[in-house]
């Protein structure tokens with residue numbers, strides 16, 4: 001089967017399985033989404049939600065974060081990994097948003113990538129989830145699952161993004177990102193994927209055959 005036709009079948013099954021699954025991160029604005037995504041590196045979404053449930057009522061927008069010093073923010077986010085560099089980046093990004101972008105998170109990839117702590121994946125999540133602009137963010141789950149399924153044959157998340165955006169229609173990019181993440185979290189685990197219970201196993205070149 002050609003890659004395009006196979007991708008179509010895989011997407012249809014993923015859609016049926018994970019329809020309605022959205023970002024597990026909680027946020028009330030694009031700025032808060034940016035902070036939550038920065039905090040989520042090497043930290044699970046539930047832990048980020050616990051932190052932001054306390055944080056956002058006190059410091060909700062860029063102006064409030066821009067006025068902080070890292071020593072003030074660090075204790076509030078210290079239960080997530082890499083909290084020192086995250087505190088530094090969130091404050092620096094907030095200051096830049098205040099100085100250069102009138103207090104609003106910018107809505108182009110080029111501008112987003114100028115913000116400290118915002119890499120390609122974070123920028124794509126902000127575009128797709130925050131602004132509804134087609135973008136396909138590739139995190140560790142999307143990268144692993146796409147390669148196992150043969151939708152990509154790539155070494156880096158950037159190459160996976162290029163492969164997936166070439167295969168998947170633009171209007172499905174944001175949803176496909178969520179579906180692939182949920183499939184990686186619930187079925188196609190990094191270690192011991194549940195191939196026997198996977199709805200994609202007939203289409204997957206990486207499936208582990210379980211002998212009965």
Ligand code: SF4
Nearest residue numbers: 188193195198204207
């Ligand atoms: S068959 Fe196995 S390796 Fe392939 S997508 Fe499903 S769980 Fe992942």
